[in-house]
Structures are given as C-alpha cells and as structure tokens.
Amino acid sequence: MSGLDLSCNNLSGSIPPEIGYMINLLILNLSNNHLLGPIPSTFSGLKQIESLDLSYNGLTGKIPPQLTELSFLSIFTVAHNNLSGQTPERKNQFATFDEKSYEGNIFLCGLPLESCNTSGQSPLTPTIPDQKEDYSFKEAFAWSFAGSYVVAFLGTVAFLFISSHYRTIMFNFFYRQIICFY
Ligand SMILES: *[C@@H]1O[C@H](CO)[C@@H](O)[C@H](O)[C@H]1NC(C)=O
Ligand SMILES: *[C@@H]1O[C@H](CO)[C@@H](O)[C@H](O)[C@H]1NC(C)=O
Ligand SMILES: *[C@@H]1O[C@H](CO)[C@@H](O)[C@H](O)[C@H]1NC(C)=O
Numbered sequence: 001m002s003g004l005d006l007s008c009n010n011l012s013g014s015i016p017p018e019i020g021y022m023i024n025l026l027i028l029n030l031s032n033n034h035l036l037g038p039i040p041s042t043f044s045g046l047k048q049i050e051s052l053d054l055s056y057n058g059l060t061g062k063i064p065p066q067l068t069e070l071s072f073l074s075i076f077t078v079a080h081n082n083l084s085g086q087t088p089e090r091k092n093q094f095a096t097f098d099e100k101s102y103e104g105n106i107f108l109c110g111l112p113l114e115s116c117n118t119s120g121q122s123p124l125t126p127t128i129p130d131q132k133e134d135y136s137f138k139e140a141f142a143w144s145f146a147g148s149y150v151v152a153f154l155g156t157v158a159f160l161f162i163s164s165h166y167r168t169i170m171f172n173f174f175y176r177q178i179i180c181f182y
Contacts, residue, residue, distance in 0.1 A: 017041075076097050085108070
C-alpha cells in the first residue's frame with residue numbers, strides 16, 4: 001500500500017503506532033477526524049513518505065523531533081490540533097515548511113512560529129549583575145593599586161630616612177642618571 005487516506009471519517013481515539021510500520025507509504029492523510037493523543041514517534045520509520053496530513057484533529061503533546069529524518073517529505077501539516085512544545089528543528093525537509101504547517105496550535109512555539117519565551121527572556125537577566133560586578137571589580141582594583149602605591153612610597157621614604165648609607169648610594173645613583181641624561 002502506498003497511500004492511506006482516512007480523512008473526514010469521524011475517527012476517534014489515538015493514532016495506532018503501527019501505522020509507522022507501513023514503510024512503503026507515500027501518502028498518509030488522517031485530517032478532519034477527532035483523533036486524540038500524541039503523534040506516534042514510529043512515524044519516523046515512514047522513510048518513503050512524501051505527504052503527511054494530520055490537520056484538524058485533537059492531537060496533543062510534542063511533535064516527535066525524529067520526523068526531521070524523513071528525507072522525502074514535501075507536504076507536512078499538523079495545523080489545527082492541540083499540539084504543544086517546540087516545533088522540530090529547521091533542518092532537512094523541515095527547513096522548507098512554513099507557519100501554515102503548524103497554525104492553530106496555540107501551545108506550539110519555535111521557528112517558523114514565535115520563539116519559545118523561556119529562551120527569549122534568559123539572556124537579559126544575567127547581563128545586569130555582570131556589569132555591576134565588573135564595575136565593583138575595577139573600583140576595588142583601583143583602590144588597592146592606590147593603597148599599594150602609597151605604602152611603597154612611604155616605605156621607601158622611611159627606609160632612606162633610617163639608613164643614611166643607602167641614602168648616599170641612592171642619591172649618587174640618581175645624580176649619575178641625571179649626568180648621563182644631559
Ligand atoms: C462522530 O462520532 C461521535 C462519537 O465518537 C458520534 O457521536 C457522532 O454522531 C459521529 N458523527 C457522525 C457525523 O457520524
Ligand atoms: C487530506 O484530506 C483533506 C480532506 O479530504 C484534503 O482537503 C486535503 O487536501 C488532503 N491533504 C493532502 C496533503 O492532500
Ligand atoms: C489543549 O490542551 C490543553 C492542555 O495542554 C488543555 O487545557 C485544553 O483544554 C486543550 N484544548 C482542546 C481544544 O482540546
């Protein structure tokens with residue numbers, strides 16, 4: 001069997017995972033029913049599938065991320081269900097599907113829909129304390145630098161004041177430097 005169209009049949013309950021074992025399917029249309037529950041992750045086994053329509057049902061849960069492995073998929077829609085979480089990664093065939101494939105699922109997020117707000121808010125919060133921390137570090141460094149400078153200067157003055165022998169050597173040294181300079 002290469003095509004299965006059960007659309008508009010008032011089907012209820014969840015999608016049998018065994019449909020994912022029909023590896024020769026090219027077309028699967030289960031749209032316009034009352035199907036509930038998740039999209040079976042076994043659908044990633046439909047290696048030949050070109051058209052997958054699950055729109056207008058009551059499907060819930062996440063879209064299995066493994067569906068991005070279906071390399072012949074050119075038509076894909078899960079519009080008008082109750083799916084949630086992140087849309088599949090925009091790679092392979094999934095890079096070609098626009099928001100029409102996902103519309104009517106208010107809890108779905110991620111490209112090509114709006115980005116999931118948990119990842120949108122997190123980069124802003126750590127930057128403010130970072131800047132504060134950076135500023136106080138620079139301030140502390142400047143104060144400790146100035147403090148060390150004063151201590152070193154006073155230490156040298158005290159040392160030269162106490163030791164007249166080194167004072168003579170020091171003045172001779174500076175005197176020679178000045179002579180050389182001129
Ligand atoms: C659809 O199925 C429900 C029960 O699942 C039933 O009550 C309803 O009458 C059905 N509608 C049609 C048009 O057959
Ligand atoms: C699936 O079936 C519905 C109703 O019969 C139809 O409108 C829709 O175009 C079909 N989907 C595809 C991808 O052919
Ligand atoms: C969709 O799912 C949410 C929980 O994820 C539930 O609260 C809501 O009633 C569902 N809506 C429909 C129309 O099934």
